[in-house]
Amino acid sequence: MQYFMQLLISGLAIGAIYGLIAMGFAVIYKSTGLVNFAQGEMTMITAYIAWTISTTVSGNVFVVALGAILAAVVLGLIIERVVMRPMLGEPVFATVMVTIGLAVILRSSINFIWDAYPHGLDVGFGRSIVRIGPIGVRTGQIAVIVTLLALLAAIWAFFRYSKIGVAMRAVAADDRTALLMGISATRVHALAWAASSVIAGIGGVFFALSYDLSPAMFQLGLKAFPATILGGLDAVLGSGLGGLLIGITENLAGGYLGSGMKEVAGFAMIIVVLMVRPFGIFGERDIERV
Amino acid sequence: MIKYLATASLLLAGAYLSTTPALAADPGITDTEIVIGDVEPLTGPPALLGVAASIGHKIAIAEANAAGGINGRKIKYVLEDDGYVTARTIQGVKKVTDVDKAFALLGISGSGQSIAVMPLLEKAGIPTVIDVAPVKFLWEPPRKNVFVVGQSYEEGIIHLVNYLAEKNPGKKWGLITQDDDYGITVRDGFDTVVKARKLNVVYSGNYKKGQQDFSSDMLQLKESGAEVFLAGGIIGENIAMMKELEKLNIKPVVGIFWPGRVEPVLKLMGPAGDGIYAVDYVEPFAGAAGKAFLEKAKGLLPEAEMKGINRYSMTGYAAAKVLIAAIERCGKQPTWACTITELEKTKNVETGIMAPISFGPGVRFSNQKLQIMQSEFSTLSFKPVN
Numbered sequence: 229m230q231y232f233m234q235l236l237i238s239g240l241a242i243g244a245i246y247g248l249i250a251m252g253f254a255v256i257y258k259s260t261g262l263v264n265f266a267q268g269e270m271t272m273i274t275a276y277i278a279w280t281i282s283t284t285v286s287g288n289v290f291v292v293a294l295g296a297i298l299a300a301v302v303l304g305l306i307i308e309r310v311v312m313r314p315m316l317g318e319p320v321f322a323t324v325m326v327t328i329g330l331a332v333i334l335r336s337s338i339n340f341i342w343d344a345y346p347h348g349l350d351v352g353f354g355r356s357i358v359r360i361g362p363i364g365v366r367t368g369q370i371a372v373i374v375t376l377l378a379l380l381a382a383i384w385a386f387f388r389y390s391k392i393g394v395a396m397r398a399v400a401a402d403d404r405t406a407l408l409m410g411i412s413a414t415r416v417h418a419l420a421w422a423a424s425s426v427i428a429g430i431g432g433v434f435f436a437l438s439y440d441l442s443p444a445m446f447q448l449g450l451k452a453f454p455a456t457i458l459g460g461l462d463a464v465l466g467s468g469l470g471g472l473l474i475g476i477t478e479n480l481a482g483g484y485l486g487s488g489m490k491e492v493a494g495f496a497m498i499i500v501v502l503m504v505r506p507f508g509i510f511g512e513r514d515i516e517r518v
Numbered sequence: 519m520i521k522y523l524a525t526a527s528l529l530l531a532g533a534y535l536s537t538t539p540a541l542a543a544d545p546g547i548t549d550t551e552i553v554i555g556d557v558e559p560l561t562g563p564p565a566l567l568g569v570a571a572s573i574g575h576k577i578a579i580a581e582a583n584a585a586g587g588i589n590g591r592k593i594k595y596v597l598e599d600d601g602y603v604t605a606r607t608i609q610g611v612k613k614v615t616d617v618d619k620a621f622a623l624l625g626i627s628g629s630g631q632s633i634a635v636m637p638l639l640e641k642a643g644i645p646t647v648i649d650v651a652p653v654k655f656l657w658e659p660p661r662k663n664v665f666v667v668g669q670s671y672e673e674g675i676i677h678l679v680n681y682l683a684e685k686n687p688g689k690k691w692g693l694i695t696q697d698d699d700y701g702i703t704v705r706d707g708f709d710t711v712v713k714a715r716k717l718n719v720v721y722s723g724n725y726k727k728g729q730q731d732f733s734s735d736m737l738q739l740k741e742s743g744a745e746v747f748l749a750g751g752i753i754g755e756n757i758a759m760m761k762e763l764e765k766l767n768i769k770p771v772v773g774i775f776w777p778g779r780v781e782p783v784l785k786l787m788g789p790a791g792d793g794i795y796a797v798d799y800v801e802p803f804a805g806a807a808g809k810a811f812l813e814k815a816k817g818l819l820p821e822a823e824m825k826g827i828n829r830y831s832m833t834g835y836a837a838a839k840v841l842i843a844a845i846e847r848c849g850k851q852p853t854w855a856c857t858i859t860e861l862e863k864t865k866n867v868e869t870g871i872m873a874p875i876s877f878g879p880g881v882r883f884s885n886q887k888l889q890i891m892q893s894e895f896s897t898l899s900f901k902p903v904n
Contacts, residue, residue: 231741234766238733336561336601343826344565346754348786355788357765364765439730439761440786442754444563447728482734487694487723490734 234363235483236476241369241438243475244376248431249452250459250467251383252424257461258400259420262312262320265327267428268449269334270307274300274429275436275445276342279349289351296433297426304425308418316414331446338443346442354437372434379427380468387464396420400462428452454498460511470509473497544854546621552591552845552852554579554838555614556625557607557635558650560599564628566753567777567830571650572597573815573823574834575624580818582842589850593842596620600627607631611638622646622845622857624838629653629671630699639664645844645857649837650830653703657883663854665861665877667837669799669886671700671775675707675748677888678773678797682746683715686771692721692744694735694759696751704750704775720744730754736762739770746771752778757786764790771795779891780828784898792895795903799886800832800872804899811835811871836869843867 249271256264264270278296285291311330315323338344348355354368387393398406399416407413435448452471459470474494481493507513546553556575558568579593587593596618598610607627614620622645626632629651636656639646643663648656652668693708695701701724712719721742723735736759739747747763747770749756756778763769772794779796781803787794801807815827844860845852862881866874873887891900 231737234737235734238731238737242731242733339561339565339569344563344569345780345782345825346757346786347782359767364767366765435730440754440757442563443561443565444728444730444754447730450728478731479734483737487725487735487738488697491726491729 230362231483232480235479237363237365237369239476239479240373240472241365241475242479243455243472244372245431245435245438245448245471246452246455246474247376247468247471248372248379248434249428249448250455250471251379251464252428252431253453253456254459254461254464254467255420255424255427257456258464259396260312260417261400262323262327263461264424265324265449266307266331266334267424267452268446269331270300270303270425271428271432271435271448272338272441272443272445273303273334274425275349275432275441276338277303278429278433279347279436279441280342282349282351287351289353292349292351293433296429300425300429301422303429304422305418307425308421312417312421313414316417331449335443335446344443346440347436348440349433349436351437354434366438368434368437372431372438375430375434376468376472379430380465383464383468392416392419451494454494456508458498458501458508460508462512463508463510466508466510544621545615545619547591547852550591551594552588552622553594553596553618553620554841555596555598555611555618555620555623557598557600557610557614557623557627557631558625559602559627560597561601563754564602566780566828567650568599568602568627569826570828570830571625571834573819573826574649574831574836575838576823577815577818577831578835578838578842581814584818588842588846588852600631602628602631604631604634607635608638611635615642615644620644621852621854622841624648624834624841625650627651629656632656636661636664643854645841645854645861647837647841647861649833652883653699660880660882663858665840665864665882665884667840667875667884667886668833669888670883671703672707672710674776674797674799674888675704676710678775678795678890679708679711679717679748680715681797681890682748682771682773682795683711683717686746689718689745689771690720690743691717692723692739692742692747692770693719694721694723694725694732694739694748694750696727696755697724698727700752700777701750704748708748708750721747725751725755730758732758732762733765735759736766739763740766740768744770746773748773749778750775753780753783757783757791760787760790760794764788773797776800776829779900781898781900782828784893784895784900787895789895791893794893796891796893796900797888798829798891798900799888800829800836802891802900802902804894804897804901807871808832832871836872836875839869840864840867840875 277299281295282292357364395411403413455471455474456467459466477493482490558572579595600606600610646664648666657666695705721739721744749759774796776798784791847860848856864877875884890903892903
């Protein structure tokens with residue numbers, strides 16, 4: 229039982245990070261209909277900026293968190309304004325290719341702006357180990373699980389009750405009708421990119437707290453993407469839960485079936501789930517009337 | 519008239535040959551300059567080794583240029599980034615040989631990349647000294663123009679496992695490796711000693727390249743009861759493994775391999791990284807030779823590049839020293855043929871940072887002497903243990 233619990237807790241912790249990044253994917257898809265293949269790279273850039281703040285401005289956890297959130301907002305807005313908005317109305321394939329190009333540029337920028345060495349994000353929090361009986365867990369891991377759950381609740385409330393949230397849902401459902409209702413689609417898109425950058429960036433910062441920062445960190449996006457497919461590409465909350473499912477499945481498979489199965493298990497689960505529900509566990513069936 | 523024309527032609531030909539002899543013979547050399555090319559991963563995670571190796575090359579080249587160059591010719595260093603992508607390594611080598619007209623090559627990128635460009639190097643015949651990723655294929659069979667400074671991965675692992683086995687008789691062993699050519703080499707070396715010494719292996723894992731979370735792997739290691747653990751990761755993987763072991767509250771005897779023996783790793787591992795054994799053929803920076811190397815680099819490198827130095831800077835420096843010395847021995851008119859002959863004659867060349875380097879007729883691998891080191895968290899350094 230202790231073995232199982234340790235696997236479960238570790239799975240939840242890494243799954244929460246996948247979940248946050250997966251929610252970033254879903255926010256953009258839900259608002260713009262676009263899959264952002266630079267999500268992992270945006271996550272990494274925010275984490276590196278947080279590290280830079282911690283080493284040059286202040287190591288205070290609140291200063292770093294505020295700085296990282298602001299930086300993520302700016303990053304998301306810049307990408308939307310400079311790179312994505314000119315692509316409005318262009319074929320989806322071309323737009324997706326732009327995000328792939330953006331991913332390569334952001335990935336390479338790490339070596340140009342920072343370096344190839346791994347770095348630890350030290351904000352005086354997250355690295356200490358809490359022992360619950362024989363089970364050890366880092367405070368950063370507990371914090372990321374709590375943060376994901378809090379964000380899931382906040383985002384549910386945002387889409388359900390706030391004007392902006394309802395506007396985002398309207399644009400996602402039918403942008404032309406939303407435009408006729410006086411909703412600015414470009415503003416909603418900009419907001420989606422900023423929100424996606426912040427949510428995924430939080431995941432990146434927590435990853436850096438629990439593990440470390442390195443130019444390989446963008447690969448988190450490759451793990452989070454299956455999570456969002458599993459939860460539903462248009463389901464922000466579902467993507468978060470998809471991340472938890474992937475994390476737990478990976479860890480249990482790695483623990484009981486062997487190291488080699490760890491990477492395979494999540495994808496195997498996606499294949500099975502998509503065969504039954506092609507739009508993901510929480511995704512909406514795309515109905516076309518003819 | 520015919521006699522006059524013949525004499526004039528001979529004089530013209532003689533004049534041409536005497537003014538640009540080397541230019542006519544081999545590319546990359548003028549009266550004032552010799553071009554040395556290099557292709558390394560300068561972006562992406564492997565930039566950790568590519569940037570460091572290129573810094574080592576730069577130190578040796580700056581040192582030679584400060585001393586007047588190679589027999590009066592300044593060395594021009596042309597460096598290309600391959601991003602650790604084999605197709606780009608091939609493009610890079612073609613670019614430095616065909617466009618930049620390099621006279622000789624250093625590097626080249628990782629093991630897979632070096633192997634991929636081998637036919638190109640052999641066909642071109644350009645003198646090449648490889649220093650980043652020594653694997654047997656690069657010197658077996660020996661290629662006329664390709665020399666390798668270092669020690670084989672397999673020998674390194676055998677040396678480390680033998681050492682740990684002698685220090686920890688009768689203990690249970692665990693191993694985890696990456697699922698690529700690097701991991702296979704590590705596993706082969708490990709298996710050689712396991713067979714010879716009949717070691718009791720209770721855990722054997724294999725992770726996918728790029729894996730960042732090792733919680734289930736290390737939990738399995740704990741459950742197996744392994745007392746000696748060979749962590750076959752490179753950089754980030756080993757850090758993640760050590761942190762997991764700390765979380766699981768176990769501290770087996772741990773051995774790591776030289777690609778991961780870079781000092782900043784110890785800071786990230788924290789106290790969990792104290793006492794780790796490592797094998798290498800270059801001197802640790804904590805020793806007198808390492809300190810002298812850093813001191814030398816300070817005078818030759820811009821401040822910004824100093825932070826990129828690691829053990830790969832030492833291997834790069836040593837290889838560049840050997841190449842520069844060979845070209846120098848060719849005198850005023852160096853050629854590829856002469857450089858290759860002189861590289862072959864390399865005998866006990868001292869670099870100060872590894873055992874003396876030698877090649878020989880048909881010997882294209884320097885077969886460097888190995889040493890075991892142990893990490894010390896309090897000083898964030900590795901120190902020799904024997």
